[in-house]
Each structure stands twice: as C-alpha cells, then as structure tokens.
Amino acid sequence: MYEGKSILQLHELLVSKKVTPLDLVKDAIELAKKDDNNAFEYIMENEAIKIASNLGEVDENNLLWGIPFVIKDNMSTKDVPTTASSNILKGYIPVFDATVVKKLKDAKAVPIGKTTLDELAMGGTGTSGHLGVTHNPWDKSKTRLVGGSSCGSAAATAAGIVPFALASDTGDSTRKPASFAGLVGLKPTWSRISRWGLFPFAPSLDTIGIFSRNVMDCAIVTSVLAGRDEKDATSSTEKVENYWKFVGKPCEKRNIAIVKEIVDTISDKEVVMAFNKTVSEFKNRGFKINEVSIPNEVLTSLFPTYFVISCAEATSNNANLDGIKFGPLSNGSTYEEVMCEARTKGFGELIKRRFVIGSFALMKENQNDLFLRAQRNRRRIVEIVNNILKDNDFIYLPAAPSIAPKINESSDRLSDEYLIADNHLVLGNFAGLPSITLPIGFKNDMPFGANLMGRAFDEVGLFQVAYELEQITGLANIYAKGGK
Numbered sequence: 158m159y160e161g162k163s164i165l166q167l168h169e170l171l172v173s174k175k176v177t178p179l180d181l182v183k184d185a186i187e188l189a190k191k192d193d194n195n196a197f198e199y200i201m202e203n204e205a206i207k208i209a210s211n212l213g214e215v216d217e218n219n220l221l222w223g224i225p226f227v228i229k230d231n232m233s234t235k236d237v238p239t240t241a242s243s244n245i246l247k248g249y250i251p252v253f254d255a256t257v258v259k260k261l262k263d264a265k266a267v268p269i270g271k272t273t274l275d276e277l278a279m280g281g282t283g284t285s286g287h288l289g290v291t292h293n294p295w296d297k298s299k300t301r302l303v304g305g306s307s308c309g310s311a312a313a314t315a316a317g318i319v320p321f322a323l324a325s326d327t328g329d330s331t332r333k334p335a336s337f338a339g340l341v342g343l344k345p346t347w348s349r350i351s352r353w354g355l356f357p358f359a360p361s362l363d364t365i366g367i368f369s370r371n372v373m374d375c376a377i378v379t380s381v382l383a384g385r386d387e388k389d390a391t392s393s394t395e396k397v398e399n400y401w402k403f404v405g406k407p408c409e410k411r412n413i414a415i416v417k418e419i420v421d422t423i424s425d426k427e428v429v430m431a432f433n434k435t436v437s438e439f440k441n442r443g444f445k446i447n448e449v450s451i452p453n454e455v456l457t458s459l460f461p462t463y464f465v466i467s468c469a470e471a472t473s474n475n476a477n478l479d480g481i482k483f484g485p486l487s488n489g490s491t492y493e494e495v496m497c498e499a500r501t502k503g504f505g506e507l508i509k510r511r512f513v514i515g516s517f518a519l520m521k522e523n524q525n526d527l528f529l530r531a532q533r534n535r536r537r538i539v540e541i542v543n544n545i546l547k548d549n550d551f552i553y554l555p556a557a558p559s560i561a562p563k564i565n566e567s568s569d570r571l572s573d574e575y576l577i578a579d580n581h582l583v584l585g586n587f588a589g590l591p592s593i594t595l596p597i598g599f600k601n602d603m604p605f606g607a608n609l610m611g612r613a614f615d616e617v618g619l620f621q622v623a624y625e626l627e628q629i630t631g632l633a634n635i636y637a638k639g640g641k
C-alpha cells in the first residue's frame with residue numbers, strides 16, 4: 158500500500174495521522190516477505206513491530222519519525238544476526254548497534270531488515286553472498302544482476318519496500334548498484350559518517366553509503382548520519398549542515414568537468430546519448446561544462462591499483478575472522494588448526510582469492526613492488542583529481558558503461574572499456590570525495606545512471622547539483638513496480 162513512497166510522502170501521511178508507524182512497518186514487512194529478489198538476510202519482524210508500537214506521539218519536526226528502512230548486513234545490529242553474507246559469521250549476534258544504526262533509531266526511524274551483500278562487501282555483482290544471487294527488481298525475467306556489493310539494500314529500495322537503505326562503498330558498492338537499479342546512491346566524503354560498527358573491508362577507502370529514490374531523501378538521511386563520533390577516531394570534526402535544507406535552492410557552484418577519455422571508452426550509444434543530453438541541459442541551465450583529460454595509462458591503472466590496496470587492507474582487517482571470536486566454532490587442537498578449518502569452510506572462493514592476493518602484496522619481498530607501488534600510484538591519481546577540482550566544482554560522468562549485466566554475462570576484464578568505464582567510480586574512494594549516482598535513462602526497460610563527484614566535505618554543493626540533474630531527467634521516485 159505504501160510501496161514506493163518517499164520519506165517526505167510518508168512523513169506527510171504520518172503527520173496527518175493517515176497512517177501509523179505500525180501500518181508502515183507491517184506493510185514493509187509484508188513486502189519484504191514477498192521479496193523474490195533475495196534482498197534479505199534477516200527480516201526484523203518482531204523487532205520492528207516492537208519499535209513501531211512504542212514511538213509515542215508523532216514528531217512533525219522529525220522527518221525520519223516512523224520511517225522504515227533496511228540495513229546492509231555488514232553493519233552491527235544489537236541482538237540481530239549479522240553475517241556480512243558470509244558463512245564464517247553464521248550465528249553471530251552483535252551486542253551493539255553500529256553508530257549509523259543507532260543514530261537512525263534515535264531519530265525514530267524503524268529498521269525492518271538486514272540485507273544481502275557480496276560476501277564481506279568484496280564484489281560488484283551481488284552474486285557472491287552465502288545466499289546466492291540477488292536479482293534486479295526491474296528485470297521481471299530474473300536474468301539480470303542488481304550489482305554489488307550492496308545488492309540487497311539496492312533491491313529492497315528499488316522494489317519500493319523502503320524509501321531508503323544503509324549501504325557501504327569501498328570502490329563503488331553503493332554508486333554502481335544505484336546505476337543498475339534506478340536509485341540515488343551516495344558515497345559521502347571519507348570520514349564524514351562514522352564507520353563504528355561497519356565491518357571494515359579497506360578502511361582507507363571505506364564509507365557508509367545511502368540509497369534512496371530521490372535526492373531530497375538522501376540529503377535528509379545524510380543530515381542525521383553525518384558528524385563526529387567519539388567511537389570512530391577517523392570520523393571528522395568538520396561542521397555538519399542540515400543538507401536537506403539546501404536542496405532545491407539555487408546551486409551557486411556551476412563549473413562541471415567531464416573526463417573525455419572515460420566517456421569516449423563507453424561503447425553503448427544509448428548511454429552516451431542520454432548522458433550527452435543531460436550535459437546539454439546543464440549548459441542550458443547556465444552551467445559551464447569543461448572537458449578535461451586524464452591519460453588512458455592512468456585510467457587503466459585504476460582497477461589494479463584499487464585491487465592491490467583493497468585486497469591488502471582486507472587481508473589485514475579480516476584477520477580477526479579466525480573462527481574463534483565470531484561465528485561457528487571449528488574443530489582442531491591448536492589455534493592454527495581451528496583457524497584453518499574455520500576459514501577454509503567459512504569463506505567463499507572469491508574471498509580466499511582476495512586474501513591470497515592481499516597477503517602476496519604484503520609479503521616483505523613484494524611490498525615495494527606491489528603494495529607501496531599501488532599506494533604511490535594512488536597518490537598520483539589523487540593529485541590529478543584534486544587538480545581538476547581546483548578549477549571545477551564537480552566531475553560528471555556516466556556511472557557505468559551500460560545497464561545491469563545479465564547474471565552470467567562476463568566482460569573482457571582487460572579491455573579499456575572494462576578497466577576504465579566500469580571502474581572509474583573508485584576515483585571518489587581514492588581521493589575520499591563525496592560522490593552521488595542518479596538515474597538518467599532507460600534501455601530495454603532497465604535504468605542506468607550518471608555520477609557526480611564534488612570536493613571533500615562539499616555535500617551541500619553535491620546535493621544541489623544532483624537536485625538540478627534530477628530536475629533535468631525528471632527521474633525522481635522511480636521504482637520497479639509489483640515485485641514480480
């Protein structure tokens with residue numbers, strides 16, 4: 158009944174007492190139970206009903222009061238199973254809420270479920286979690302991916318079950334699925350939102366992510382989540398704004414850069430045409446568009462650089478998954494035996510491969526040639542990006558080379574198109590910049606998106622220019638109707 162409604166629409170219904178939080182939660186739970194995309198690890202039925210029943214009187218000044226949402230299952234939730242879609246964490250029930258979960262609960266939003274992901278957030282397909290493939294709600298034939306790693310949060314939001322979802326983004330895990338699922342997907346500035354309780358993948362790149370179906374909703378959630386958290390020493394003390402209050406006000410920053418080489422490498426004409434159309438519209442609205450250049454040899458180094466750094470950090474940060482502290486206990490008479498069995502049984506093939514690569518890159522004799530070399534290259538890339546952002550307020554690009562791929566479709570992973578157009582969103586993680594994906598068009602009834610990236614801590618400007626793009630495309634509040 159309330160499927161597909163935005164935060165603001167639901168807020169109005171709540172304030173005018175046309176619905177209660179309990180109505181919304183029951184409705185969302187029912188939809189979650191009917192979900193046939195494999196979006197959920199765990200539906201928080203009893204927990205959500207209890208919270209919704211005890212919210213008291215409606216608070217009309219609090220836009221999140223009584224609003225249901227879902228949480229990617231790599232975030233700790235007190236007394237609620239949390240697996241990161243990995244067998245190694247089967248049965249793990251955290252004793253605390255991640256700061257982002259706590260903040261939303263304190264704001265009286267109601268979590269209704271934990272969502273599937275690529276195992277431990279390492280992946281971009283939404284196929285590697287222990288519950289198998291997560292499907293794209295827009296594709297009724299169930300042959301297309303929704304993308305990952307935040308697959309379940311993307312699917313639940315795109316199916317209209319909840320108006321927003323918590324996700325995470327280390328390379329593009331919020332912004333790429335957002336493109337495949339017709340969603341708004343935000344990666345904030347690194348350190349803007351506390352990561353306490355988010356399972357680390359590669360902490361120099363990791364951020365919390367947010368999915369919603371319009372820019373305003375995304376800004377509303379960001380306003381609540383942003384800010385210093387004493388529990389996360391890496392969280393920023395930079396001033397937090399009421400971001401949503403700036404949405405819709407004229408955007409003062411008007412210089413937009415487009416990286417020619419990235420657009421040029423995309424072979425899908427429809428994506429490029431739709432993108433170019435939005436560029437013309439930006440011009441019509443008085444924005445200045447500057448074509449800038451990043452050499453191909455730099456762009457083709459993005460993925461290998463990301464892979465070495467992220468695998469190395471992941472290997473080190475996941476060393477605590479040894480079968481003793483969390484998850485099912487394994488057999489063995491020594492620590493090594495227990496750990497070996499737990500990790501052999503508990504991790505999927507792709508995770509093991511990443512840990513092997515990470516360990517290899519960190520070996521003393523390889524460190525200089527691999528890990529440190531990747532870090533030096535990252536520094537070079539960050540300098541290039543920051544240089545572009547000296548004269549430009551934003552960088553604007555197609556978010557992905559095409560619509561969501563078919564489940565078994567494999568791309569040529571050595572082609573420039575793959576290396577560049579499928580991986581350029583990692584620029585935002587390398588440089589720690591805020592970056593947001595929005596839908597800009599459809600092909601074969603499947604959505605595709607574009608991405609805007611801004612200067613560090615300029616979430617205000619980013620939301621404003623994103624809102625402008627939303628006006629240009631008219632693609633706010635779209636969702637895949639009916640589920641089946």
Ligand code: GLN
Nearest residue numbers: 280281326327328329330
């Ligand atoms: N797809 C990228 C990877 O495979 C990004 C993952 C992420 O952002 N969590 O690692």
